[in-house]
Amino acid sequence: MKHKVEELDEENLVYKFSILEGANMGIDFESASVVKKVEAGPDGGCIFKFINTYTTKGDNESAIREGIKKGKESVAGFFQAVRKKRIMGVIVDEQVLTCSIPPARFFKAFFVDSHNLMPKILPTVFKSIEYTEGIGGPGSIRVLSFHEGNEVKTMKHKIEEIDEANLVYKFSIIEGANMGVDFESVKCVNKVEAGPDGGCVLKSTVTYNTKGDNENVIQESIKKAKEGLVGFFQAVVGHLHSNPDAYN
Numbered sequence: 034m035k036h037k038v039e040e041l042d043e044e045n046l047v048y049k050f051s052i053l054e055g056a057n058m059g060i061d062f063e064s065a066s067v068v069k070k071v072e073a074g075p076d077g078g079c080i081f082k083f084i085n086t087y088t089t090k091g092d093n094e095s096a097i098r099e100g101i102k103k104g105k106e107s108v109a110g111f112f113q114a115v116r117k118k119r120i121m122g123v124i125v126d127e128q129v130l131t132c133s134i135p136p137a138r139f140f141k142a143f144f145v146d147s148h149n150l151m152p153k154i155l156p157t158v159f160k161s162i163e164y165t166e167g168i169g170g171p172g173s174i175r176v177l178s179f180h181e182g183n184e185v186k187t188m189k190h191k192i193e194e195i196d197e198a199n200l201v202y203k204f205s206i207i208e209g210a211n212m213g214v215d216f217e218s219v220k221c222v223n224k225v226e227a228g229p230d231g232g233c234v235l236k237s238t239v240t241y242n243t244k245g246d247n248e249n250v251i252q253e254s255i256k257k258a259k260e261g262l263v264g265f266f267q268a269v270v271g272h273l274h275s276n277p278d279a280y281n
Contacts, residue, residue, distance in 0.1 A: 039066070046071040056104065061097045063088040074123040075242060082125050083108060113248050124241040126255055128262060129234060132270045136200055136233035140225045142280040143235070143269050144195070144202040148175060151265065154272045158183065170195060174207075184257075185209055193220070200225040210258070215251050217242040237262060 034055030041048055052058060052065040066086045074080040085104060089097050112124070132139065142150055148162040148169070160178040167173025173192040179185055188209030195202050206212060206219040220240045228234040239258065243251055273279060 057100050061093055063090045078122045080123045080125050126239045128237045130266050131228050131234050133232040134273050136225045136227050138280045139233050140200045154268050211254055215244055215247055217244045
């Protein structure tokens, strides 16, 4: 594989490069650029953020997805190797999902009313989502109860911020999902932005402060969380398409 270094900023800890050859360049990808940034983290640690931008070529969707997946897995592998040397301890995972639903409508369904909607449209996943403190504003606590067959039985969220004007929703996971075992803290920042053709873009950033050395379990938990978000996203989008009058 051949890289071209575009920027190396040691003062601001930014590293940018393009992939020129290899990784199906010229076949499935017209171009691929990578931006890596290291920021200060809690307790004197650091946060590693990376954004890959792909310009695809052709219609071999499965090969394109597999290429992107392998790229992410290789970064995770390098990260694990470095982390084992105790250079890093915070994992930041970013996802970007797009749909044709208008931003405000999607935000209302996916975040504001999720405690009612998710158990309704995903009855085999959720038993219930109930607020035990507050009614959904900042500081509120909600408990997610999952059906038998799911690895996680319950999970507890604390709402940190809900901004319906700017379509920002932040929460922390305070119980469940290996909290206290493999994760010291998990914080989620979600922002819905205007997308093409009247649709929207969901940008989700999850910051994991890891605990212990069980790398396989940590990475598997993060992978399942990412897959879960995609599943919830698709379910809500499908419901809104099937019910055009809902959440307007």
